[in-house]
Amino acid sequence: MLLNTRGPKHGRRLLLSSVIRSTALYAVPSWIKGMETRSYRRSLESTHRLRAIRVCSAFRTISDDAALVIAGLLPIDEYAAIASDSFTASRQTNSTTTDQQSGLEHRRAWQSSLRRWQERKHGAVNFYLTQLLSGHGCFSSYLKRFNHDESDECTWCGAGIVEDASHVLQHCPRFDVERCRLQNVMGELVTSRNLIRRMTADPDVWEAVSAFAVRVTKVLRKLER
Numbered sequence: 001m002l003l004n005t006r007g008p009k010h011g012r013r014l015l016l017s018s019v020i021r022s023t024a025l026y027a028v029p030s031w032i033k034g035m036e037t038r039s040y041r042r043s044l045e046s047t048h049r050l051r052a053i054r055v056c057s058a059f060r061t062i063s064d065d066a067a068l069v070i071a072g073l074l075p076i077d078e079y080a081a082i083a084s085d086s087f088t089a090s091r092q093t094n095s096t097t098t099d100q101q102s103g104l105e106h107r108r109a110w111q112s113s114l115r116r117w118q119e120r121k122h123g124a125v126n127f128y129l130t131q132l133l134s135g136h137g138c139f140s141s142y143l144k145r146f147n148h149d150e151s152d153e154c155t156w157c158g159a160g161i162v163e164d165a166s167h168v169l170q171h172c173p174r175f176d177v178e179r180c181r182l183q184n185v186m187g188e189l190v191t192s193r194n195l196i197r198r199m200t201a202d203p204d205v206w207e208a209v210s211a212f213a214v215r216v217t218k219v220l221r222k223l224e225r
């Protein structure tokens, strides 16, 4: 089992986990109809979710969607459909129906929304960055939600200010120095809206956000103890 804070880095985790996907989808064209049965699909989805969590070093409380996006993976039924479509296309090139065509187009649209994130040539995710991106980590709002803390208030700001990933990233004065370093690299204020766009476009920004995540998470983890 891969540990969150030690062991292989993101690229190797992704490679190792692709073996699980290949094994899970072996001979998929012959059983893809079975994905319509909820219990069968759920069983594959839970293995795939675990795979995503191990790739991006997330806590198990993360949502399925967030885990997949941060890990850079598609949902398992998308992989199954792609594998099955490829097989079918190799057998019958000109006989796709309108429904099949529509399904293919939908899948292509879905895939393109993740493409920018997945096809970046830089940027590994890790335990610290995943916490900042998912909001699942050592933030008071998260700790309170899972009964590990009595209050979701920021211990630095007080006055009812909730400490979540967004507060830590954009506003909390406790991390002014770290934020200043990050914004110097970005050349603009960091916001939840420009974060992913800038990270995927610029390797230096990715590294700066990653460094910010490490410093912030380590400080918050110390306070948590």
Ligand SMILES: [Zn+2]
Pocket: 154, 155, 156, 157, 158, 161, 163, 167, 171, 172, 173, 174
């Ligand atoms: Zn604060």
